[in-house]
Amino acid sequence: MNITPENPSEPTGLKWLKILVAVLTVTLIIGFLTIVGMFVYRFNSIGDSPVLSPLPDEISLPQGTExxxxxxxxxxxxxxxxxxxxxxxxxxxxxxxxxxxxxxx
Known part of the structure; x- marks a missing residue:
């Protein structure tokens, strides 16, 4: 004898739990892609720093200055x-x- 109903109903909070898990998964993926995008953006802009003129070979400082x-x-x-x-x-x-x-x- 089988006592399992033919159309088992889901527990009350299961539908909301599934929606919450899906939303959090999408949020996690978007956050991860944002972080990867920021790394790529920052590493690509490293070479764009201004070119500084060279420093002199010697700098004359006041006597006894450290x-x-x-x-x-x-x-x-x-x-x-x-x-x-x-x-x-x-x-x-x-x-x-x-x-x-x-x-x-």
């Missing part, structure tokens, strides 16, 4: 000294254009 950090942009370069001073040089003329003393509070 360099802690260096950074550069298209038209200037900056040196942070161990005396907490920022020395900003013009990239074209290699002359010191600004000197900023950093105060420790």
């Amino acid at each position: 360099i802690d950090a260096f950074t550069q942009a298209e038209d200037w370069y900056l040196i942070l000294t161990s005396e907490n001073e920022l020395l900003i040089y013009d990239r074209q003329t290699n002359e010191l254009t600004q000197k900023i003393k950093i105060q420790n509070n």
Whole structure:
């Protein structure tokens, strides 16, 4: 004797669970494709950075100055000294254009 009904009805929440799983699957796929697309976009734009003019062979610093950090942009370069001073040089003329003393509070 078979007691299984011929048209078994689904449990109440099963329909909504199937819809939720489908929506979350689509969301996951879209998110993954977005991340892959962003990686491709960023790696393709790496070579588009501006070409900087070469730095001079020598930079004349004040006597006794020790360099802690260096950074550069298209038209200037900056040196942070161990005396907490920022020395900003013009990239074209290699002359010191600004000197900023950093105060420790």
